[in-house]
Amino acid sequence: MAPFRLFNTLSRTIEPFAPADGQTVRLYTCGPTVYNPAHLGNFRTFLFEDLMRRAIRLRGWQVEQVMNLTDVDDKIIVRAAQQGKTIREITEPVVEGFHADRRYLRIEDAEHYPRATAYIPEMIALVERLVANGVAYQAEDGSVYFAIGKFPTYGRLSRLDTREIQSGARVAQDDYAKENAQDFALWKAAKPEDEACGAAWDSPWGRGRPGWHLECSAMAMAILGETLDIHAGAVDLIFPHHEDEIAQSEAATGRPFARCWCHGEFLLTDGAKMAKRVGNVQNVADLRTNGVSGAAVRHFVFSTHYRKQLNLAAEALEGSIEAVRRLRDFADRLAVATGGTAALEDAADALETAVREAMADDLDAPAAVAALFEFVRAANRELDRGGREAGPLARAREVFALVDGVLDLIPAPVQADAELAAWVEERLAARREARARRDFGTADAIRDELTARGIAIEDAGGTTRWKVG
RNA sequence: GGCGCCGUGGCCAAGUGGUAAGGCGGCAGACUGCAAAUCUGCUAUUCGUCGGUUCGAUUCCGACCGGCGCCUCCA
Incomplete structure (x- = not known):
């Protein structure tokens, strides 16, 4: 049997892969930030990860997958403030919608869907370790930052030159009092709006909330252990998200955070990355409205390799x-x-x-x-x-x-309700009778009648099959 | 500016140093009363352009043209 191989972003090559324990692949996949329905671009990544877990099982291994739900974040807080709600009130319905959309696309259940807000103690503990190890510091603004200068291999995953920010790059609005522009927030000091919507917790550094990158590291290690077999996501997470996860995880544990990093490419629409900021997103709800089955979406997505951009063309x-x-x-x-x-x-x-x-x-x-x-x-x-x-x-x-x-590409048959089925059977009986006496004009008229109601028929052998659609 | 990806038939899209998978669509045929479904055949002498290496390149190298992505919180 040929070895199971995956492209590892760390080495930028396709490498043989096997779970560390020889049995169960511990897979961490970055999930959605639940403030808005995930769009098809997001789901392309989740479909790639779904394929991965199925491929792992096909290979004979078990899989234990974590997909986190980021339920505390700047955008969620902004939305909560706008609507006068708590972050929980904002995220709860979005989480439900996410799972409904996911099932529509037949994405299997992961073993764990941890919410960031349920792992605050683990996150704080991780920050404490980093502070103790001398790689994190609390700044004047009360927030705690990771000092990338203390982590020599920072930039290894993304292969970005960390010494300079090149022209053309999007420049950060420096909201925080960091020592180095590239240091990233582990723990963000609470602001009044955070308190107002329930996005603040007690910590050794005062009231605050976790930084995005910290969430993944803490939850991944809490559930799967300090070294993951595979960590997956889309290419836009390579930097800074995954780079930062590596830094904070490895600086805390001294061990490799993930043995293999896998990244899926983007879904494009109209030749541009599908993204809310571009304004070209399509949601699963749009597909449902247009009668596009989850199976059809899977076929479309799987027609291209996951590491190649795919353009959504009608x-x-x-x-x-x-x-x-x-x-x-x-x-x-x-x-x-x-x-x-x-x-x-x-x-x-x-x-x-x-x-x-x-x-x-x-x-x-x-x-x-x-x-x-x-x-x-x-x-x-x-x-x-x-x-x-x-x-x-x-x-x-x-x-x-x-x-x-x-x-998983076979669409479910469209079920006809009993009333429609009875009507179809009655019409088919009439058609059968007309055909028997070679009255094809009547038989064809009945077929047209059925077609008009969305019923397709096939004469096969001595019988006639029919179906909706 | 740095790093990287891509450009294959009407559309989507695989792929290999030795002469182009698959899906959709189209055309023709078989089957059918006619259809539908299914099957069969046909539908790129050619893989962005120009050079180079090679016995031979779509596949390797170079240049150019075109498109896309990342370069601080976006799957």
Whole structure:
């Protein structure tokens, strides 16, 4: 078996990967800041991480994943102040919406969804360690900062020159009294607006709240231990977020924070990064409204490798909707098939091999998707031939289910309510009768009638199948 | 300015030093009363442009053109 390989941002190369304990991959994935619904760009990253955990299990390992929910943050506080609410009142409905959207896209449940506000003691303890180690200091403004000058390997992950801020770079508004412009806040001294919305806690440095980077380090180490197997996120988190996580974690523990860093590329819209500040975001709610299934979104996202930018084009999404419809039809056909051929079994074997290799090859989803469609074509061909053997059919079902467990691209059938179903059956009976007496004008009129109600029919053998959509 | 990515058919998008996966769409055929679904064939002699290396490059090198990202709190 070929080694399982992942691209590690630390080395910028594809490396063999295995969990440190040989059994369970401890995976930390940066989750959403819950002040607004996550957009499709965010979800592209979460889909990449979903694929990762499924690929890990396909490989035979267990996975323990943490996805944090950042529920205390500048933007949340601003929103709370605007609406006269507490941060909890702002974040609670957004968290619920996040999970609903996530399920729509069939992103599996992580084992842990810790909220930053539930780990304040762990965060404070981490800051205390850093202060004790002499790499953090409290400034005149009361906030506690990490002194990057005390951490010699700062910048190793992002490979950025830390000595100078180049022209063209976005320049920080220096809100805080840092010793060095690049030092980052571990603990932010509370301001009146923080107190007003419940975003302040007691600490050895006075009332305050955690800095963003600190949240991840504290929660990751609290739940998964001091060295993670994989830490994942999107490329925009490489700097400063992950760089800072490494600094504060390793400066506290003296151990590597993560063995492998994986970063997904952006989803673009209209040729630009999808982002709220660009104003080109689309949400899962928009997709639902337009009838785009989660399966179709998965197909679209997995058509490109996770480390390559993907442009959200309406025409491509339409293509994914159609592609996934084909999978649905095939799945139905496979379910009711009564036998197969030797060639069907060969196709199934080829599919399993291709998908296992693709997933082990730095999560090569495009290759897996291509293999799946090659299988569908071959299998349809064999089913057309009407094989009778049970073994090959069972094998085809087994492998198809295995692959479905990784990619999860088959849309759920649209269920018709009982009333509609009864009506359809009545109309089909009338059509059957008309066809029997070769009154095709009436039969076609009935078909048009059904089509107008969104019912598609297929005459197959002696029977007629129908479905919604 | 620094670092990095990308440019493949109508659209999306794989890929390899030896002559272009897959999906959508389109065209033709089989099947069908007609459709639909499915299958079959066709749909890039060519991979941004110009050079170079090589027996041979889309794949390696260089330049140029074009697009994108990161460079302090953005997945």
